[in-house]
Amino acid sequence: MNTKKWMAVLGVLLVFALGLSACQSAPAKPQTVKVATLAGPTGMGMAEMIVGGVDLGENITTEFTVAGAPDQVTAGVISGEFQIAAVPTNLAAVLYNKTEGKIILGAVNTLGVLYIAADESEGITSIADLKGKTIVASGQGSTPEYVLNYLLQKNGLTPGVDVTINYVAEHSEAATLLASGQATIGMIPEPFVTTVTTKNPGVKSVVDMTKAWADANNGSQLEMGCLVVNKEWAVANPKAVEKFMTAYEKSVKSVNENPVEGAKNIVAAGIMTDPALAEKAIPRSNIVFISAKDAKASLNEYYTILASFEPKSIGGNVPGEDFYSFGK
Structure with a gap:
């Protein structure tokens, strides 16, 4: 092959390599992750994140909504408007059943209150x-x-x-x-x-x-509040999910270890209105972070008991294995 042809081939290869490099370094497509929580203990663990923000990755903006009643969150979770939501665990099962598995468990965030x-x-x-x-x-x-x-x-x-x-x-x-x-x-x-x-x-x-x-129940836990995640979004954004769960676990630890600062954040986030009451309530609100995997056994038992009283309370059926497919 003569010199001109070699130069032409090298030129093509160089263009291809530069193009591949540009594709690999291209910034992520901008997106807004919408997170909803209920006021009260269900949302207390998220207070630090709401007030201080959370980094889920390049070009990802996080928008928080604090709601006063579950029905204010339900429609947004079902429609996909909210990618993550903190809700009662029985409502999480209802959402899983209503969406035919499109909503999954992220973590348990509150024991019994x-x-x-x-x-x-x-x-x-x-x-x-x-x-x-x-x-x-x-x-x-x-x-x-x-x-x-x-x-x-x-x-x-x-x-x-x-x-x-x-x-x-x-x-x-x-x-x-x-x-x-x-x-x-x-x-x-x-x-x-x-x-x-x-x-x-x-x-x-x-x-x-x-x-x-x-x-x-021989030591099983009463798990009453949790994070749910939109499954399609989670599958497409595993790193963002991981970052959120890591930040959430840190936020939970912070509010439990420093109730004075935690109470200020809870009020600033719109989760409660009185910092003195919030500070007193924190130690008794059982704010936790339990991964989906670790929560599964107790939560499954809890759902089974609720179903024995009223199947409608969990949406008709105890959630299947796929409900626990995510979690830190």
């Missing part, structure tokens, strides 16, 4: 002590009712027979009744427990339902 609070005069120290008592509670037809009924039965009590349960529409209503003394025993979640015991020092938190669950 339910407590029995009672006036000291009642002498309540355990679930068994509720026999013959009347309690006020919220969450009828949803997870709190099923958890309460299950634990009553595990302790030999029949709901509505051995224990009278007066359900009210809102957690805040149950809290008001306890704080005012109109009710002397109630089951309420954090941060309402902290609010009640602050307003009425005669009322104490007497039964941790998360501990009662572990005692009744």
Whole structure:
């Protein structure tokens, strides 16, 4: 081959090599990752990320939404508007079933936040002590009712027979009744427990339902809040998912280890309004980071129990193996 032909071949190869190099170094396509969370304990672990931001990679912007009610998040998760969301675990199962597996578990972020609070005069120290008592509670037809009924039965009590349960529409209503003394025993979640015991020092938190669950189930955990991820987006953006989970785990650790700063971030993020109450509620809100793999056994048992009471509470079926296919 003569010199001119060699030069031509080398020129073509050089152009090809430069083009390949340019393709490899081309910046990622810009995208906005939309993340939703509920106010209250479900969102507390995300506070540092909301306030300080999170780096998910080049050309990726993160946009956070804090919602007051689950239905404000549900539609956005189903439509794909939200790529990541912090929701109750039973709602995660509903979303998985409704989308036929397009929503998967990222991590469990909250254990149980339910407590029995009672006036000291009642002498309540355990679930068994509720026999013959009347309690006020919220969450009828949803997870709190099923958890309460299950634990009553595990302790030999029949709901509505051995224990009278007066359900009210809102957690805040149950809290008001306890704080005012109109009710002397109630089951309420954090941060309402902290609010009640602050307003009425005669009322104490007497039964941790998360501990009662572990005692009744040979150490399995009551996993009530989690992160869900859009599966299609996760498959296309594995590095962004990994970065998010790493940042989330760090955020959870930060809020637990430094409640004063954590409370400030929780208020700044719009998750709670009172920093003093937030600081008191943090240690009792069971904020955790448990990967999908590590959460699977307990969560599957939890879903099975919920399904035995009301299949609709988890969307009809216990999620399949693919629900746990992601997680740090």
